[in-house]
Amino acid sequence: MTSTVEATKPDLGAIKQRQQQTWASGDFAVVAARIVLVAERLCDTADLQAGWRVLDVATGSGNAAIAAARHGCTAVGVDYVPSLLERGRLRAAAEGLSVELLEGDAESLPFPDASFDAVTSVFGSMFAPDHGKTAAELLRVCRPGGTIALASWRPEGLIGELFRTVGAHVPPPAGLSSPLLWGTEGHLRELLGESIDSLEVTERTFAFRFLSAEDFVAFFRSWYGPTLKALEALEGTARDELERDLVALARRFDRLESDAVAIPATYTEAVAIRR
């Protein structure tokens, strides 16, 4: 007999396939171009050393892989959306930086054990549905004494609120662990467990700057797959209501008293040393 727990277990494979289609929609490279600072700052905090072999997991169009190359590292990026990787190759070439960008799944990295001196991920590996499997992969490919550096949105920040606002209109798959848990120290310690010697966690803020709250929402509607797909799933007034709630959210977080908006989004910067 199938137990209730088994019956309600989410189909993580099917969820991942839908997530891949979501990230391939819109154009995350346009969003990535806005948040370059997060990757640059993470690589600096992680103190990446020239000559290190560095893997950026769920690299998208290569922000942190390119930042690592800028540090003089041998940079490799992996993601499961080929069109984003192609954008990353064009960016690296335009800057004259050598970056290898490969197709792969964060839950099953196509690299041998201990093959990198450092492993990074910026708002990337946090989205893979199986947190335990993903953390185990980050640890597996990092050499003993190597560095694991992660930037993850915090649950109480703007992006946490954005996910909750969208989720109130278009519920996420049942039984799926929230990606925002990666933004909490407790969850990171649980995931990395005995496999690390140290973990340093810092709260950071990135400000999204737009001409207006409406402009912020229009940007996310056009380019950010998860928002685009949620709005596509709704029609008529239901869609208008979600848009209205997102504009209200942007206004609530905005810290400027002028026509333009600066919307702070908090995230966790975590740097762990592999045991």
Ligand SMILES: C[S@@+](CC[C@H](N)C(=O)[O-])C[C@H]1O[C@@H](n2cnc3c(N)ncnc32)[C@H](O)[C@@H]1O
């Ligand atoms: C929010 S974007 C961040 C992209 C990039 N790290 C950056 O900072 O611009 C999330 C990225 O994670 C990738 N991603 C999500 N789940 C993944 C998985 N299981 N395997 C590989 N890539 C994944 C998506 O394709 C997308 O490029």
